[in-house]
Amino acid sequence: MTNAQKNKVIDKGFQVIGIVCTFFGLVILAILIYNILEEGLTRIDWDFMKNLPSRRPQKAGIYTAVMGTLWVLVLTTLIAFPVAVGAGIYLEEYAKKNKLASLLEINIANLAGVPSIIYGLLGLEIFVRIFGLGGSVLAGSLTLSLLILPIIIVATREAIKAVPSSIKDASMALGASKWQTIWNQTLPAAIGGILTGVILAISRAIGETAPLIVVGALAYVPFAPSSPMDEFTVMPIQIFNWVSRPQHAFSVNAAAAIIVLLLITFIMNGIAVYFRNKWQKKVKW
């Protein structure tokens, strides 16, 4: 075999390996989903959705966990959205290109790389102990808000950056103030990108387990929360609790709860992708 032929064989060989590797991850994902569906799908019924947790696996349900997750999500969004979008606007439109701005930038990049469980330790000390919030929905939501701030800030900045300066210049030339220009021109044009980032950040928050365990979300909560100061659990913690038990029936419960959790996560990611495509197509400057 000549050198050229040998090189051709290697080239073709790598192509095959490339295809195998690309499908490897997807096949694993398919196996995971198949196994979970097989194990848990028959367990899901209306009772499973609305029953309280129980020591008997057949009677246990995910009602308190679903309600806890909803509470945490709504509060986290309410807290993180204005702060993160505000920070994004400041960095993109107001901050001068100086030391402080680059410090803020490096800092946000770094925060995005801090493990989520460290945020849990921060929340435990600051919100739970010093603010005296205890293991409440509010303490958990504040912690998750800090965790997702960097994601939304980065998305906001990119969305604002994509708005052409001609729009802003025109607005300013007509006598609008800086804030009027941002509020009436820049933000409406950037909202698609911002919302995409928010949805992705929330779907990340839904799956977070570790920081909430650290701030004191409980594995067993007899009632759904009715105020931000109530104790709570969330779906991933309920799943963790069920997975950790030796009886097989609880493992079935865990699989059933995972189906619900994955469904929510995939739907939110799907919405985000749809949003991004639609928004990118529509806005042509």
Next chain:
Amino acid sequence: MKTRETIIEYLLKFAASITIFTTIGIIMVLLFETTAFFREVSFLDFITDKEWTPLFAQKHFGILPLVSGTLLTTLIAITVALPIGLTIAVYLNMYAPKGFRKIFKPLLEVLAAVPTVVYGFFALTIVTPFLQSIYPKLSGFNALSPGIVMGIMIIPFVSSLSEDALYAVPKRLKEASFGMGATRFQTSFKVMIPAASSGIIVSIILAISRAIGETMIVAIAAGQQPRFGFDPTVPIETITAYIVQVSMGDVPHGSLEYRTIFAAGITLFVFTFALNSISFWIKTKYQEKYD
């Protein structure tokens, strides 16, 4: 009008500075509790003792077993993710038909969007029994299974970010290589990967940093036995899993046990902070090499 504009600017500035407060908060909280911890435990013991038993009667406070557990699972994860992720990146960039890349890149990113507690379930109930059928001596809890699953989870970190780096390499390099008669394989490994090396290294470092901080997979499937050593077939405990273990129990605030999770936390923070700083440094230093 003028005052309103000024107030708004200050409000926005405050929102931006919350990110600074978060970092200061993290460092202060970790330092404060760790200082209190080291008033009772000697620092030398902490970094040299090979046993970690703060919850037992016979207390030892050596962080090494947790560090070795963390490094072991991370090493297994990166051994899985690096070759597969990099091969995918090269394949999507150099070999795959045009539409293929557009479909499969986001599809692979789904792997990173699955909640980690789901991967923990997968490792414990599916991967471990499967591995046991090949190697019967494997314990029910071990480092191997969560390590592999974690590796699968971080594949998209390596593949997507490395592909971005390959994509950013100027076309003329690729065309020059093809023009010399090189195959796609030769062009990939002799031209493209060296040219994109800074971006690829950054993607690998980020994936490692993510694996070190990963919690639920190891908390569920690796066991809770701090053990100094690198045997992947026996139960171990990582730094993150220890923090979860203590948090699940009822440890009184201000006790030495309570402070151990902050001492463990600061160790974790130092590791990830160093890795993130290195990747940031590489990114800023080599970013515009070809512009």
